[in-house]
Amino acid sequence: MAEMKAVQFAKDNGTRFVGELLELLRIPSISTDPARVEDVRRAADFCAEELTRIGMEKVRLIETSTATRKGHPLVYAEWLHAAPAADGKPKPTVLMYGHYDVQPAEPLDEWKSPPFEPEIRDGNVYARGAVDDKGQMWMHVKALESLFSAGPLPVNVRVILEGEEEVGGEGIAAFVREHGDELKADVALVSDTEMFAPELPTLCVGLRGMIYTEIEARGARTDLHSGMYGGAAPNPFVALAQVIAKLKDEDGKILIPGFYDKVQAPTADEFKAWAALPFDEEHYRETEVGSTELTGEPGLSVMERTWARPTLDVHGMPGGFIGAGAKTVIPAKALAKVSLRLVPDMTPAESFAQYKAYVESICPKGIQLEVRLIHSGDPIVVSTDNTFVKAATEAMHSVFGKETVFVRGGGSIPIVGDFVRELKIPTVMMGFGLPDDNLHAPNEKFHLANFHRGIESIVLWLAALGA
Amino acid sequence: MAEMKAVQFAKDNGTRFVGELLELLRIPSISTDPARVEDVRRAADFCAEELTRIGMEKVRLIETSTATRKGHPLVYAEWLHAAPAADGKPKPTVLMYGHYDVQPAEPLDEWKSPPFEPEIRDGNVYARGAVDDKGQMWMHVKALESLFSAGPLPVNVRVILEGEEEVGGEGIAAFVREHGDELKADVALVSDTEMFAPELPTLCVGLRGMIYTEIEARGARTDLHSGMYGGAAPNPFVALAQVIAKLKDEDGKILIPGFYDKVQAPTADEFKAWAALPFDEEHYRETEVGSTELTGEPGLSVMERTWARPTLDVHGMPGGFIGAGAKTVIPAKALAKVSLRLVPDMTPAESFAQYKAYVESICPKGIQLEVRLIHSGDPIVVSTDNTFVKAATEAMHSVFGKETVFVRGGGSIPIVGDFVRELKIPTVMMGFGLPDDNLHAPNEKFHLANFHRGIESIVLWLAALGA
Numbered sequence: 001m002a003e004m005k006a007v008q009f010a011k012d013n014g015t016r017f018v019g020e021l022l023e024l025l026r027i028p029s030i031s032t033d034p035a036r037v038e039d040v041r042r043a044a045d046f047c048a049e050e051l052t053r054i055g056m057e058k059v060r061l062i063e064t065s066t067a068t069r070k071g072h073p074l075v076y077a078e079w080l081h082a083a084p085a086a087d088g089k090p091k092p093t094v095l096m097y098g099h100y101d102v103q104p105a106e107p108l109d110e111w112k113s114p115p116f117e118p119e120i121r122d123g124n125v126y127a128r129g130a131v132d133d134k135g136q137m138w139m140h141v142k143a144l145e146s147l148f149s150a151g152p153l154p155v156n157v158r159v160i161l162e163g164e165e166e167v168g169g170e171g172i173a174a175f176v177r178e179h180g181d182e183l184k185a186d187v188a189l190v191s192d193t194e195m196f197a198p199e200l201p202t203l204c205v206g207l208r209g210m211i212y213t214e215i216e217a218r219g220a221r222t223d224l225h226s227g228m229y230g231g232a233a234p235n236p237f238v239a240l241a242q243v244i245a246k247l248k249d250e251d252g253k254i255l256i257p258g259f260y261d262k263v264q265a266p267t268a269d270e271f272k273a274w275a276a277l278p279f280d281e282e283h284y285r286e287t288e289v290g291s292t293e294l295t296g297e298p299g300l301s302v303m304e305r306t307w308a309r310p311t312l313d314v315h316g317m318p319g320g321f322i323g324a325g326a327k328t329v330i331p332a333k334a335l336a337k338v339s340l341r342l343v344p345d346m347t348p349a350e351s352f353a354q355y356k357a358y359v360e361s362i363c364p365k366g367i368q369l370e371v372r373l374i375h376s377g378d379p380i381v382v383s384t385d386n387t388f389v390k391a392a393t394e395a396m397h398s399v400f401g402k403e404t405v406f407v408r409g410g411g412s413i414p415i416v417g418d419f420v421r422e423l424k425i426p427t428v429m430m431g432f433g434l435p436d437d438n439l440h441a442p443n444e445k446f447h448l449a450n451f452h453r454g455i456e457s458i459v460l461w462l463a464a465l466g467a
Numbered sequence: 468m469a470e471m472k473a474v475q476f477a478k479d480n481g482t483r484f485v486g487e488l489l490e491l492l493r494i495p496s497i498s499t500d501p502a503r504v505e506d507v508r509r510a511a512d513f514c515a516e517e518l519t520r521i522g523m524e525k526v527r528l529i530e531t532s533t534a535t536r537k538g539h540p541l542v543y544a545e546w547l548h549a550a551p552a553a554d555g556k557p558k559p560t561v562l563m564y565g566h567y568d569v570q571p572a573e574p575l576d577e578w579k580s581p582p583f584e585p586e587i588r589d590g591n592v593y594a595r596g597a598v599d600d601k602g603q604m605w606m607h608v609k610a611l612e613s614l615f616s617a618g619p620l621p622v623n624v625r626v627i628l629e630g631e632e633e634v635g636g637e638g639i640a641a642f643v644r645e646h647g648d649e650l651k652a653d654v655a656l657v658s659d660t661e662m663f664a665p666e667l668p669t670l671c672v673g674l675r676g677m678i679y680t681e682i683e684a685r686g687a688r689t690d691l692h693s694g695m696y697g698g699a700a701p702n703p704f705v706a707l708a709q710v711i712a713k714l715k716d717e718d719g720k721i722l723i724p725g726f727y728d729k730v731q732a733p734t735a736d737e738f739k740a741w742a743a744l745p746f747d748e749e750h751y752r753e754t755e756v757g758s759t760e761l762t763g764e765p766g767l768s769v770m771e772r773t774w775a776r777p778t779l780d781v782h783g784m785p786g787g788f789i790g791a792g793a794k795t796v797i798p799a800k801a802l803a804k805v806s807l808r809l810v811p812d813m814t815p816a817e818s819f820a821q822y823k824a825y826v827e828s829i830c831p832k833g834i835q836l837e838v839r840l841i842h843s844g845d846p847i848v849v850s851t852d853n854t855f856v857k858a859a860t861e862a863m864h865s866v867f868g869k870e871t872v873f874v875r876g877g878g879s880i881p882i883v884g885d886f887v888r889e890l891k892i893p894t895v896m897m898g899f900g901l902p903d904d905n906l907h908a909p910n911e912k913f914h915l916a917n918f919h920r921g922i923e924s925i926v927l928w929l930a931a932l933g934a
Contacts (some may be wrong), residue, residue: 232761234762241781289696291701295699295833305699316789330780341693341698
């Protein structure tokens with residue numbers, strides 16, 4: 001069968017594939033750094049050239065820009081010649097997404113080997129971008145190359161790569177919104193998540209959404225001296241503290257009326273699956289969080305609390321005096337940056353409206369509050385009954401030799417929401433990173449065995465979709 | 468009588484006195500600005516030369532320094548030859564305090580005339596330092612000159628001027644602590660307060676004390692992603708909000724157990740006097756505070772709330788993300804800068820101990836709190852039965868032709884506390900500024916009629932103390 005030939009090709013060429021990845025990792029494509037604009041473009045060109053070489057068509061860079069600056073380019077490629085099935089039914093089209101930009105590498109002195117001089121140690125490649133997302137993106141390209149080596153692709157494929165994932169991804173969001181017809185597909189593949197544990201094939205089938213907000217509290221017209229006015233003038237920080245303390249109780253329950261009305265509990269199958277995951281709460285507290293205790297709603301597992309329950313966090317409270325020492329000011333205004341994570345079937349619009357109305361209803365005396373939405377994202381849940389997910393489950397099972405587990409993610413991957421909203425397609429989140437891969441941190445790595453298993457899993461998945 | 472001769476001298480020389488003040492105001496002695504070190508010293512020299520010229524003795528600059536930098540000099544002068552009374556009782560010694568440094572003048576474009584080019588308009592001199600404190604300090608010097616013109620001084624006098632009042636006054640505090648014997652006196656005079664209303668002779672007979680603190684909240688070991696960990700990791704800002712909301716209720720009552728135990732209510736006389744002051748709460752809210760409502764303990768007057776009741780304010784909450792836009796971080800730590808104003812007979816040590824114990828007792832789950840004292844100051848109350856205050860009351864009454872009112876200040880003047888603690892002497896706070904003199908703000912001014920009345924009041928006061 002063609003897919004076995006493709007898998008053999010991937011095995012035979014694995015060393016070359018790694019060598020190419022190392023070349024890509026040497027390009028410091030740090031999207032947030034204005035000094036690296038040319039390097040980012042070099043990484044885009046590198047990907048485009050390889051997509052052309054392996055047989056993809058209409059390969060091109062798509063320029064992007066935002067209101068404030070010129071953006072980094074998207075890379076597009078397609079191959080849409082999959083022969084229809086015997087019954088005349090066309091083969092599905094798969095949209096393969098990845099990003100070729102990386103986070104900054106600071107603090108540099110914590111790296112054991114330089115971030116842009118990839119080094120292989122103990123079966124891992126260490127470099128900025130190794131797993132997030134160059135290594136995982138390269139799996140996609142190499143899976144396609146392997147399939148091409150065995151004949152025509154089993155499905156239609158579009159590839160879209162972005163160079164701004166680490167700086168907000170505005171460019172691709174606008175492109176999906178405005179040129180969705182150019183990305184028409186039946187399913188998307190994103191490899192930007194992680195495996196729950198080493199050797200455990202994992203599919204992510206849900207992501208929390210969010211609303212990120214600012215509450216601005218204004219009291220006196222100008223900053224006042226706390227000696228002269230303390231006891232008469234409203235203090236916007238005290239007011240914000242009172243508001244925040246009323247937003248969430250000490251058990252982590254959000255107190256906004258109606259906020260939980262649309263919350264869907266995970267299915268019994270999910271609960272069962274999560275309970276079976278290898279997870280030691282005390283180990284997680286000690287090694288991942290490092291706090292004296294964990295917080296959140298009592299009686300719920302960490303998985304449920306971080307994957308399937310709404311939460312509220314405060315990220316910073318700008319305003320007033322933040323220098324060393326003392327300044328006796330009653331600031332005229334203060335801000336709180338507050339985000340709330342949402343879960344299916346909550347919607348950002350309704351949740352924000354509930355939040356805003358509640359915050360305004362508890363506005364302290366003498367204070368004027370303004371509640372602003374900075375950005376939002378929909379919660380996502382992918383049915384595990386979905387054909388595409390089922391095929392992915394089986395593909396990973398066959399490569400890893402273990403049952404595939406289903407997890408959710410607590411954060412959001414905005415592009416997945418964009419694909420649902422604009423393209424009306426589900427996304428298969430098949431990721432091959434490990435929890436200790438140091439994403440966004442020094443000594444980022446990618447386990448090379450997972451790089452190879454990722455390529456094989458994707459080959460098998462695409463073949464299954466075409467069968 | 469000698470004092471009438473001195474008053475006449477002051478009247479005859481008033482124009483010259485103002486001219487000298489303008490000269491002093493031209494020196495940009497901004498103590499916080501490293502580029503102005505020489506100007507600050509020039510202002511000190513200017514004062515020292517004049518003190519010498521009028522007949523003061525042992526005039527000298529006293530160098531100061533702190534752990535972090537060389538300080539600006541103190542100016543010292545004395546005249547200790549007042550003849551004892553007929554019964555052989557020595558005349559009292561008066562310590563006259565002022566400061567010759569000024570605040571920065573920014574924002575410069577809001578000044579109608581340049582801050583260091585004094586201009587007289589409508590009977591006011593406009594310049595940085597006009598009222599705070601060069602103009603008021605110069606009243607002291609000119610009162611002494613006027614008395615010298617009429618013969619020997621009626622009392623013994625020491626003058627101490629500082630050049631760091633606007634940057635914390637560490638130098639003079641250290642000098643008072645270490646060389647108190649060189650400042651031995653019976654009473655101090657400070658003219659750095661204001662009159663309650665135009666034409667209303669005012670003595671300040673009480674100041675609030677304070678403890679300025681930081682609460683540091685630590686949760687996770689490092690900053691975490693709020694998507695991945697929200698719902699399990701403690702959030703130090705939420706924790707601080709919960710703590711602050713429990714420190715003070717929505718009526719402004721501080722909830723620290725025992726905190727009000729030592730609070731002395733103002734005397735019936737004080738309440739009566741405050742009720743008689745010309746004060747329109749609505750006007751104060753609108754023009755001074757500018758908030759939609761005033762806050763603080765219900766049923767108490769603004770005077771009582773700001774002068775005679777403890778309060779709590781939050782000045783800033785450093786930590787986390789304070790940039791524009793969104794960052795989904797659960798910060799590992801956050802700070803709150805919290806100060807509490809104290810009133811007689813509270814003590815900073817006991818109040819801080821109560822506060823710290825209470826904050827620690829309400830520490831939220833998963834959080835470690837550290838409560839630090841940044842600095843503190845004692846509350847001050849000067850008995851109005853005091854001979855020195857009585858004499859000041861009468862002196863001002865006779866100059867202004869109106870009953871002198873007693874007020875307190877909500878803030879603290881640390882040097883007054885130093886004089887009480889280190890020198891064991893009371894301070895007469897006889898200030899001639901007006902509420903709209905724009906201290907620390909653009910278009911600072913001093914009403915020249917008050918400059919002249921201040922000189923006469925001080926002449927009469929010193930004469931009365933010597934009688």
